[in-house]
Amino acid sequence: MKKESLPVRSYKGTRDFYPRDMCYRNWYFSKVREIVESFGYEEYHTPLLESYDMYAAKSGDEVANEQLYLFEDKGGRKVAIRPEMTPSVARLVAARLDELNFPLRWYSIANFMRYEKPQKGRLREHWQVNVDIFGADEIDAELEIISIIKDIMEAFRADPEMFKIKINNRKFFNDVLVDILDVKTEDIKKISRVVDKKAKMDPEKYNDWLKEIGLSKEKIDLLDKIFSSNFADIVQMMHIDSKGARELYELFRLLNETGLEDYYEFDFSIVRGFDYYTGTVFEVYDTSPGNRRSLFGGGRYDNLVSLYKEKNITGIGFGLGDVTFQHFLEGHDLIPKTIYASPAVLITRFLEVPVNEYIHCAKQLRSENIRTAVYFSGNDKLGQQLKFAEKKGFSIALILGIDELKENKITIKHLDSKTQVTVDRNEYIDKVKEFLNSGLK
Amino acid sequence: MKKESLPVRSYKGTRDFYPRDMCYRNWYFSKVREIVESFGYEEYHTPLLESYDMYAAKSGDEVANEQLYLFEDKGGRKVAIRPEMTPSVARLVAARLDELNFPLRWYSIANFMRYEKPQKGRLREHWQVNVDIFGADEIDAELEIISIIKDIMEAFRADPEMFKIKINNRKFFNDVLVDILDVKTEDIKKISRVVDKKAKMDPEKYNDWLKEIGLSKEKIDLLDKIFSSNFADIVQMMHIDSKGARELYELFRLLNETGLEDYYEFDFSIVRGFDYYTGTVFEVYDTSPGNRRSLFGGGRYDNLVSLYKEKNITGIGFGLGDVTFQHFLEGHDLIPKTIYASPAVLITRFLEVPVNEYIHCAKQLRSENIRTAVYFSGNDKLGQQLKFAEKKGFSIALILGIDELKENKITIKHLDSKTQVTVDRNEYIDKVKEFLNSGLK
Structure with a gap:
């Protein structure tokens, strides 16, 4: 009787x-790591599970209620697989x-889980680089974060x-809603959630949602006008002195002064999904229309540490997800073939x-930093062994049979070019190096 | 009113x-990675969650029933956080x-969760390196795996x-139980579970458990005698030709031939907790008595891939956990201070x-691979800035005030030695390098 197999x-x-996928992933992460470490950033890591209270307390509603992998452990503790890093790192800081x-x-570089409907650019488990500054109020912190993105x-x-860094400010967003659109403070959060989803949403549904919140046709039109206005025009429409506007102004000045003017643009529709952002917010988009989800997203959050300790430590940072970023690199043909290295x-x-x-022999070669398998x-016949070497992508096969052994020699076969030489045992390492460095694969 | 803080x-x-912990972890993993890659091993990775069926089907009972983080996702799928890597990697192969x-x-290098009672050397979330060979029946595969452990x-x-590699063989273990102790085949699994726990168990409880399974006082004594016997003596007590004995014999011969005789010993009490092992099994122990859990554990499993596909691919490998290994390195003072590098x-x-x-300036230094923060x-006053630099462990502070700017100069302060020089702007990078390479920290 045939037993049932597991899927x-x-x-x-x-x-x-698989190994090929890991070649890509290791290449991708090590490049990001190199940049952030060059700026003096230090790596941390957090546990996979966190207490559910953490997410119930802050995050956006969607994550806390619908997307969380939430369960009780055997001791009756309500725990969740981390859906994002920011609340965890705030806990470590506190x-x-x-x-x-x-x-x-x-x-940090870590994996996260959200119960999503899997689709292009969105999976249930994804990996993310998180980069944060804690305890720097100055807009210089924003400048550094944006500079890191540009350098990455x-x-x-x-x-x-190929990409655009789109910048807004939550305080500015709120001020505009209250000052220009006369929105009640308690409705701001609801409107920002709808705006956050605008790009992915049917326009009619978008209008309906805003109407439900209580925005008139005229105000929805006015909001549309604001979306298509530049920063200076919106500021001119305002009657109050907005701290958010001043922060944006200062950030744009610094970005222009340091040569980043071609990389960013102001975009009033950027608000970010999470409730915890309190100032600058930004997302980075692929300019090609096929990849519509943001590559990087982040901003400034002032109150996260205060959930744990009675002290306010401001934070600013970003997350860089692996899925959309891979689409970006593939779409622009930015992944070099050379990253798929094989053993030598x-x-x-x-x-x-x-x-x-x-x-x-294997020991000798490994001690010279040459990856070597026996x-x-x-x-198995030699032909079979050589065929295996070729299929696996080895560059070189060493042949040491009983004849070579007697004569104290080794045969070195360069698999791509089919070149083959037999040399003395004390010379073979140099010859292997020569083959490996010859520019021949 | 004071609001309630989260823990x-x-x-x-x-x-x-924290960053200091990550310095250690990155150092530790990169050393292991270097060794296994030098042997031609390729990295893979698997998802955090697996279908529960996978663990219900194989693994040891303890993991499947008591220690699994098991729950239903929002779609009603029974899933588990991976408690170990072997079933997952067998799925990838299949x-x-x-x-x-x-x-x-x-x-692979990954984290795992088991619902354990936290204690020394045992946590609920731990990280593990897994190294495996699939599709090699030869004992040479065992030799390579043991050689990798020694090289690590x-x-x-x-x-x-400081350590000892303890080796046994499941087939040999079973043959001895049946042949010498006249144990019924169906009791072998129960006995091996008790033996696996022997070292961590109260001797009386151990005897009681064996009695429960049906072993007489004489047989328990005989088993004790076998535990303290060497390989050759046990073989002499046997009446059958044991395939397991021949495998062990061949492995010991290869280990001795390749200079590994000082690193291993035969130990009949090594059986490993998981049911899926079918041949060679081994564990590596710290010789200092304070660290009693195994550092490495592994063996040969023949039937895991066949859970998924009707084909038998033999596997052999090991897991190396981070918790006991850190105790080992700390206990023997093998962690160099230099791994806790600071930005420059x-x-x-x-x-x-x-x-x-x-x-x-920061850009220039970073392009020379010098970690630089602004x-x-x-x-803030200069004194305050320098104090921050010292506390953070920076090696060098650069000072570029309005006076330096006018004269096109930069002051370089070496923080440990308090040496300070002012040089022309076009010379400062060389001077920074000189300070960093001076052997002064």
Whole structure:
């Protein structure tokens, strides 16, 4: 009777990373890591599970209520798989307020889970780089964060035409709603949620939602006008002195002064989904229309640490997700073929030769930083062993049979070019290096 | 009214990794990664959640029933947070049986969760390196796996006296139970579970459990005698030709031939907790009595891939957990202080100088691979800025005030030695490098 097999597919909305996928992922993360570390950022990491209270307390409603992987552990604790990093890192900061020397420049690379409907650019498990500054009130912190984004994009050889950093400010957004649109303070949050979804939403549904909140036809039109206005025009429509407007003005001045004017634009529709943002907010978009989700998203949040300790430490930072960013790199053909590196040397194997001869060669090559594997089965014919080496993408096969052993020689076969030489045992390492560096693969 | 604060502690049995902790972790993983990659191993990764069926089907009972973080997702799927890697990697192998070129040399670094009672060396979330070979039946695969362990230990400067690789074989274990102790086949699994826990167990409880399974006093004594016997003596007590014995014999021969005789010993009490092992099993132990949990554990499993596809692909590998291994390195004082690297240069800041001057210097230094941060607040006095630099562990502070700017100069302060020089702008990078390379910290 045939037994029933388990399914080989991964859990819905998640990915298996095979070695080729990991080559990409390691390349991608190490490039980002290099940039943020060059700015003096230090890495941290947090546990996979957090108490549910953390998310109930802040985050946007959608994440807390609909998308959270929430369950009770065997001890009856209500816990959740982290859906994002910001509340966790705020907890770490709060826990050591007195020991940490502020400002902090911190980053992390971690996976997150949200119960989403899997679709292009959106999965249930994704990986994200989080970069944050804690304890710096100055707009210079905003400048640094935007500069890092630009440097990351540059490290991947992205041109300024391929992406745009879109910037807004939550205080400014709120002031505009209250001052120009006469919106009641208690409705701001609802409107910002609708605006956050605007780009992904049917225009009619968007209008209906705003009407439901109580916005008249005239106000919805006025809001549309504001969306298409530039920063200076909106400021001119205002009757109050907006702190948010001043922050934006100062940030734009710094960005222009430091040569970043081509990388960003003001966009009043950027509000970010999470409730915790309190100042600058930004998202980075692929300019090609096929990739519509933001690559980076972030902003300034003033009150997260105060959930844990009676002290207000301001934070600003961004998250960079792996899924849309991979679409970006693929779409603009920015992934070099060379990242899919293979092991360098396969040592073929014959039973007549003591295994230690092979182990010894492998050791020597590894000590020269040459990745080396020994073929397992001495029973297989040489042709079979060489075929395996080629399929696996090894650059070189070493052949040490009983004849070579007697003469104290080794044969080196360069697999791509089919070049083959036999040299003395004391010369083979140099010859292997020569082949590897020859520009031949 | 005072609002209630959220607790800052991490979820029970998990750790927050602050930057200093991550320095250690990155150092530790990168060393392991370097060794396994030098052997030609390729990295893979799997999703956090797996279908519960996977664990119900195999694993040891304890993990499947008591320790699993198991819940239903919002779509009613029974899922679990991975408690170990082996079933997941077997799923990946099974999913691409026809495309993969066997044998595979694969590794991963990932976190796992088990509902444990937190105690020394055992947490609910831990990180583990998994190294596996798929599709190699030869004992040479065992030799390679043991060699990798030895090379990893050597990379951490561990002496052979500090650890011991303890080896047994499940087939041999079963044969001995049946042949010498006349145990019924159906009782083998129960006995091996008790033996697996022997070291951590009260001796009386151990005897009681064996009695419950049906072992007489004489047989328990005989089993004790076997535990203290060497391999050759046990083989002499046997009446059958044991395949497991031949495998062990061949492995010991290869280990001795390749110079590993000081690193391992035969230990009949090593059986491993998981049911899926079918041949060689091993664990690596710290020789100092304070650290009693195994550092590495692994073995050969023949039937895991066949849970998914009607094909038998043999696997052999090990897991290396981070918690006990850190105790090992700490206990033997093998963690160098130098791993706790700090950013190199802090550029101090004055409001009279255009910010772009600072940004420009930072860019120049970063392009020379020197980690550089710019102080955020131009309002702070120089003394305050230098104090911050010292506390954070920066090596060098750059001072570029309005006077330096006018004269086109920069002051470089070496913080540890308090040495300070003022040089021309076109010379400062060389001077910074000189300070950083001077052997002064």
